[in-house]
Amino acid sequence: MSAPLHPDDLAAAADPGRLQLAFGQLLPLVLEQQGTLLSVKDAASGRYVHVNRAMAEWLGVPAAEIPGRSDGELLDATLATALRAAEQTALGQPGVWSSEHRFEWRGARHDFSVLRAVVGPDDQGRRLLCSVWRDQSQQRHKDTQLRNALEQLEEQQRANEQLRRELQDQSLRDTATGLYTRAHFEDQLRREVDLSTREHREFAMVLIALDAPTERVRALGAPAQGRILEAVGRLLRGNTRAMDASCRLDEGSFAVLLSGVGLATAHSRMEGLRRQCATQIVVLDGQELGFTVAMGVASFPHTALTQDDLMSACEAALKEAQRRGGNHVTLASIRFDPA
Incomplete structure (x- = not known):
């Protein structure tokens, strides 16, 4: 019975191209399960090349109809301008650029943490801007609830301590x-x-x-x-x-x-x-x-x-x-x- 291969041996034996393809197929699935929004844009024009299902649902447009369109065509002007400014900043930065966006969209308050990175050129010679969007609203809401609950607990503890002191004080006082x-x-x-x-x-x-x-x-x-x-x-x-x-x-x-x-x-x-x-x-x-x-x-x-x-x-x-x-x-x- 042969011994299992060490991870380094597996990595050396694997074809780098096939590994990249496997990870490229796996990552969108992982992001999809997490409800994370994924988009790929032409860095020069800012037009969409690809979005995952979560991003399409958030934009409110079928995924097949989004490639070739820009944020200016899909979002209101103020939000589209703000996002394009953030993308221009990311294009001038090496590696992965992190930013946060807080805004209202389609009647809901959003609090996104966004990672942006430039890759390419692709087979058409384009530089691509890949963005991963994670909505922090729910987590922040939970954090707020937890903080409020802790504050209420502390307030209750202070009230209990005050009551204990008052009761103790009453036992020491003449009525x-x-x-x-x-x-x-x-x-x-x-x-x-x-x-x-x-x-x-x-x-x-x-x-x-x-x-x-x-x-x-x-x-x-x-x-x-x-x-x-x-x-x-x-x-x-x-x-x-x-x-x-x-x-x-x-x-x-x-x-x-x-x-x-x-x-x-x-x-x-x-x-x-x-x-x-x-x-x-x-x-x-x-x-x-x-x-x-x-x-x-x-x-x-x-x-x-x-x-x-x-x-x-x-x-x-x-x-x-x-x-x-x-x-x-x-x-x-x-x-x-x-x-």
């Missing part, structure tokens, strides 16, 4: 005030202590308590108390920055962490907030409600060196503000270390 819960406050306080310890910077902590309700608020009961809580939450959110943390600790007490803020600045800001609370107009069923708050302000590390000591200093300052009758801001004592 009555919109402020963070005590659990979040304690976690944020630990982070702030760690950050300030590492970077040697201060921050302030404020404890806030609603003063005893007025007789009108007590008479109106829970709805009035709920309206006041809404007002407190709104004021705290409006008077703190994104880097700060405003929290509701329990029924009538709150806490604020002021990142990177010293004792004096914290006192000034909280004094402004106290005045806003005292003058805030809150109405329920046509009746105006009033409320005031007491505040205790401490700072890390000036009034305390540990988280527990900071909380104790804040609580002591708050009790002093309440002892003074409420509607007051009291500073914690600054820690003194003897040399």
Whole structure:
């Protein structure tokens, strides 16, 4: 049994003329199956010598009637002029020349990638311009659809992530005030202590308590108390920055962490907030409600060196503000270390 021939041996054994003929017969069939348009023109005159069935169908003329005619006779003037200009460019280029054509023809939008090459002369002494046209419209449409689908997927992922954050955020917020819960406050306080310890910077902590309700608020009961809580939450959110943390600790007490803020600045800001609370107009069923708050302000590390000591200093300052009758801001004592 003889061994199979190597491709190089086959190529050497084959007649070059017969190989060229075989490829010349095979290539149009391959292009036909792919739906690719093929045309051969007289390079000098621009008139068709041959077209395949796909090109004839695209031109809308029987293939037998196309040889000898030019684009000017088959297409509109603007398109024919543009194609002839591209062909003249290809005639001046060595090898295969690639170009793209986008236009509307017979009610459809086309996006062709065209390869042009000059061959010959043929047996009549003519130079021939061979063109292979491949319509990219469908592929580009698929690419656009894929890109749009990916963009929609990314948008959906962003929306899902936003929803996840919102749900997570809601689980950390008090429904009555919109402020963070005590659990979040304690976690944020630990982070702030760690950050300030590492970077040697201060921050302030404020404890806030609603003063005893007025007789009108007590008479109106829970709805009035709920309206006041809404007002407190709104004021705290409006008077703190994104880097700060405003929290509701329990029924009538709150806490604020002021990142990177010293004792004096914290006192000034909280004094402004106290005045806003005292003058805030809150109405329920046509009746105006009033409320005031007491505040205790401490700072890390000036009034305390540990988280527990900071909380104790804040609580002591708050009790002093309440002892003074409420509607007051009291500073914690600054820690003194003897040399």
